[in-house]
Amino acid sequence: CGFVAIVGRPNVGKSTLLNCLLGQKVSITSKKPQTTRHRILGIHTEDSYQTIFVDTPGLHIEEQRAINRLMNRAASSSLADVSMVIFVVDGTRWTDDDEMVLNKLRHVNAPVILAVNKIDNISDRNEVLLPHLQVLAQKYAFAQVVPMSAKQGTNVDKIIGWAQQSLPDNVFFFP
Numbered sequence: 247c248g249f250v251a252i253v254g255r256p257n258v259g260k261s262t263l264l265n266c267l268l269g270q271k272v273s274i275t276s277k278k279p280q281t282t283r284h285r286i287l288g289i290h291t292e293d294s295y296q297t298i299f300v301d302t303p304g305l306h307i308e309e310q311r312a313i314n315r316l317m318n319r320a321a322s323s324s325l326a327d328v329s330m331v332i333f334v335v336d337g338t339r340w341t342d343d344d345e346m347v348l349n350k351l352r353h354v355n356a357p358v359i360l361a362v363n364k365i366d367n368i369s370d371r372n373e374v375l376l377p378h379l380q381v382l383a384q385k386y387a388f389a390q391v392v393p394m395s396a397k398q399g400t401n402v403d404k405i406i407g408w409a410q411q412s413l414p415d416n417v418f419f420f421p
C-alpha cells in the first residue's frame with residue numbers, strides 16, 4: 247500500500263486539498279459539484295519509491311441515479327489498501343450526509359483524519375461546529391481532527407506529518 251485517500255462529499259474541497267498537498271495543479275477544481283468524476287492520481291516518485299494520492303469521486307448518499315452508484319463503488323474500492331484516509335468535510339456546511347459517510351468509513355482498516363475544511367470562511371454563527379465535531383471525533387474514534395483551509399494552506403503541514411507517520415517504512419511522502 248502507501249496510498250493516502252482523500253474522501254468526502256462533492257464540493258467540500260478535496261481537489262483543492264490534493265493540489266495543496268502536491269504543491270501543484272493536478273486535478274480540476276470547480277464551483278460546480280461532481281467535477282471530479284474519475285479518480286485522479288497524483289504520483290510523486292523518487293528513486294524507486296512512489297506515493298500515490300487518490301482523489302476519490304465524491305461519496306453520494308443518494309444512490310438513486312446510476313452514476314452515483316458507480317461513483318460510490320469507485321470510492322469504496324479505492325479505500326481497500328489505503329494507509330490513511332483524509333475525510334474532508336465543509337466546515338461551513340456540515341450535513342447529516344457527512345455523518346452517514348462516517349459509517350462507510352468505519353470499515354476502513356486505516357487511521358481516519360477528519361479534516362474540517364474552509365475554516366477561513368467560518369462565521370460566528372458556526373462557532374458551535376467545532377465542539378460538535380470534537381464530539382463526533384470521539385464517537386467515531388478518528389485518529390485526528392484538524393480544522394483547516396485548503397485554500398490558504400492552513401494546517402496542511404499537520405496532515406502531511408500524519409501521512410508520513412502512517413505510510414509504511416519504505417514509502418515516503420514528499421510534499
Ligand code: GDP
Nearest residue numbers: 256257258259260261262275276364395396397
Ligand atoms: P471537491 O469537489 O471536493 O474536489 O471540491 P473542490 O476542491 O473542487 O472545491 C469546491 C469549492 O470549494 C471550490 O470553489 C473551491 O475553491 C472551494 N474551496 C476549497 N477549499 C476551500 C477553503 O479552504 N476555503 C474556502 N473558502 N473555499 C474552499
